[in-house]
Amino acid sequence: MKKVFTLMTVALMVLFQSGNVEAQNREVEFEHTSWKKVLKKAKKQDKLIFVDCYTSWCGPCKMMAKDVFTQDHVADFFNSNFVNFKIDMEKGEGPELKPGWKITAYPTFLVVNVKGEVIHRIVGAYGADEFIEYVKEAQTEDRNFKALLKAYETGKRDGEFMFSYLRALRLANLGKEEARKAKKYIASLAKDDLLKKENWNIIKYFMKEPLTDEFRFVLANRNRFAELHGQKEIDDKIYNTYSKKIESFQYFYPGKGREYDKAGFDRMIQDLQTSDFPKATELIAIALQNEYQRLNDWSRYATVVDGALDFALLKNYENQFRYFDSAASMIAKVTTDKDLLTRALRWATYAADKEGRVEHKSGYLATKAKLLELVGNAEAAKSAQMESDKADKAAEKAGTKIISIPAFKMGGMKPAKKK
Incomplete structure (x- = not known):
């Protein structure tokens, strides 16, 4: 009986210990060696390389290391699909590799092919599932950053493609390039083309400037857009775009040759006054309050607030x-x-x-x-x-x-x- 009890105790201990092993989080297995050896291993295994470019002082980098790369399904995805390399960009080979990889913010995550070419980049910290979806795009020949850039340079310009490309620029933290190319694409469209379904996501996410003919077309044709995309969707876009513009006027700080765009402010107020947008008067009241505060014109400031109340x-x-x-x-x-x-x-x-x-x-x-x-x-x-x-x-x-x-x-x- 004693022998049976002992065997049962040992069995339970084994089960308990194995259960603990299963409960432990698996981690992304990063290589801690030279970049040359990482490339060699990737060629041998015929895998892409996932690179975590971090610094010791970067808070979001630490969050990704602690909360994302320690999750089982994240570890399984990266360990089975990539050779993973983690590098402090301020130590060791980091400063040497940084210029070629064009690292300007942290964390930056790169996907590199066996030739050493960066084919995809993601900047910033994300939740586990969202991050995996962004990295999966590197595995798709026509959706990784390098492929999208090549397609753009060869002249591809349909709405669905442009949304993917502009989104890739945003993920790569190339904000100025994103803004410039979005503006150029939107300005190239015939006005009725703005109504096409394929261009709505570009309008929704990348049309940021209300002081353009294209945005004025959206404002003037609000009901036509609402028939296609829903009233709330279009009204939220109009309101949020004006709100951001009002904030830019409110927090304008002169310097380095920049001057306050008074003509632009006046035109924005005029556009709102002549529109049938239901929240136009609300936006005008907010904008004028900010404007007269900027000018220290407290008499007109009070007149605006009185009007908003009355x-x-x-x-x-x-x-x-x-x-x-x-x-x-x-x-x-x-x-x-x-x-x-x-x-x-x-x-x-x-x-x-x-x-x-x-x-x-x-x-x-x-x-x-x-x-x-x-x-x-x-x-x-x-x-x-x-x-x-x-x-x-x-x-x-x-x-x-x-x-x-x-x-x-x-x-x-x-x-x-x-x-």
Whole structure:
């Protein structure tokens, strides 16, 4: 009996240990040798080479190493299909190989053939399944980066191909080249060709500039596009394109010969004013608020915000209360003009009264309290601040309190002393 028990114990231990082995993550098996030897091994095995170009300080590189390359199905895919090579681009052979491989960002992942030619490149960190799909394209003769580039250079230009090519440029982090070639292709199309199904993904993902005849065609023919692709799809494209453009005007910083495109801004406003786009007035209100803030023209700034409130221009804008609160807060910071402060108090009161989420309401009430104090109504300011504190405690109790994290203070970074 004792012997049987011992045998059962040993069997269970073996099963337990084998189970643990199965549970362990397999990893991508990277070569840690010279590039010359990696090429030789790839030729011998007739495999493509997958290269992980990293640096010791690169956070996304570490994430890929820890969270992606340690997953079983990722390891199985790379180990069976490639000779895998991992190289620090700042050490060993890295600096020598970097120029030829045109490495400008990390992580960069290359797929290289047995001749040493880079046929595919991916820049950035991705989830496991998405990353595998991008790498699989290197194994397809007509979809890897090298093949797409060759087809483009020989004149291929149909919509489906151009989408694949522009997408490959984006994956390779060749943003300027992507933007230039997308713009050139879109401008080459007859206006009605923009309506073709094969060109929609190019419009959706690569048409970024609203101040072009092609985008104006999309805006003017919004309903025709909606019949083909759905109303939400086209409206989201129009709105997001204008929003990005408004941001570029808002955060414009002069320098290196760059000048603010005032004519472009005015034309954008004109295009929106003459369109039938449902959210045009919302975009105009946001753009003009930013513009007059840039110019420090607080009288016109207040006129825009007054108009947005009086005519309910932002009634469907998801951040309308934040719009009015931030505008009120801005006036409180930049002027002592009693009329402007009184107008700002109206915006702050509207935001505080209409906001139902206590975590936001507390901040809006604080803005209201500040403005009440600035216009000389100390008693009402005290009352509003008490309401703000009450809402803040309610948010904390509900676990929804918004905690502000101060920005890092830059400066104090002295260069190393020369020996």
